[in-house]
Amino acid sequence: HAHASGGVVSPGQEARGLPDIAHCRSAPPRQCPTFSGEFEDCFGFLLQCRLAFEESPKSFPTDSMKISFIIGLLRGKALRWAEAKSRNSDFLSGSYSDFLEEFKLTFCSSETTTDIRKRLLRLSQGRQSVVDMSLEFRTLAAMTSWGDEALKAVFIEALNDRVKNQLALCPEPPTLDGLITLCISIDKRHRELLKTASRDLSPPSAPRPSYRSPPLDASEEPMQVGRTHLTPEERHHRFSKGLCLYCGKPGHMVQSCPAASKGRAHQ
Incomplete structure (x- = not known):
């Protein structure tokens, strides 16, 4: 059975839906990154080029085609190096192994x-x-x-x-x-x-204890009688003025309020 591309496909291959050989031969080489001559990129760049050669061998049948492929990816100082070397006619038509050795000596060996x-x-x-x-x-x-x-x-x-x-x-x-x-x-x-831990230790947006009134009972101080709970306005006033939330006097907080202590002692 002849395929449209001119290749011959075996019945088993056709049944499996595999591409024909001619299609595989014409597969384009992988896209490789450009190279500007930086040492840390050298070995990775050459590895990508080697993979392109191995994956598409029919695209690079000669050493000169491999050399031309690499030079086409050079930029910056790496391209300037290639331009200078190309003045020697043997540079582009020489062996790939010689080109690779010189390339590595120039760009991949800045560190011993x-x-x-x-x-x-x-x-x-x-x-x-x-x-x-x-x-x-x-x-x-x-x-x-x-x-x-x-x-x-x-x-x-x-x-x-x-x-x-x-x-x-x-x-x-x-x-x-x-x-x-x-x-x-x-x-x-x-x-x-x-x-x-950082979330658990994050400070509250406002000092919450300031808004809690201690439980009051019949033994509370005269100024608190009849006022089991402070109004929101009174709480805000005492808090903003630094007054005790229990007795309303300055100079101490509710935890150390003498009046609150007396109230607790009478219980």
């Missing part, structure tokens, strides 16, 4: 392995979350040859004291991934507790 290890040892969580710190940690760790045990020690040292102290109470996970997962959990739980 020693520099990266120093950055890793200086890493500190500070006020950021363990999730954020672990992202930078993993990025740097991937560029070293250190094993899990060494990396675990470095990661623990980078934690802030709050997480480190809680971690000391837990059995140490056997793997680096397990350690990072545990620390993320500890940090997340602590941050949730801080939010809860």
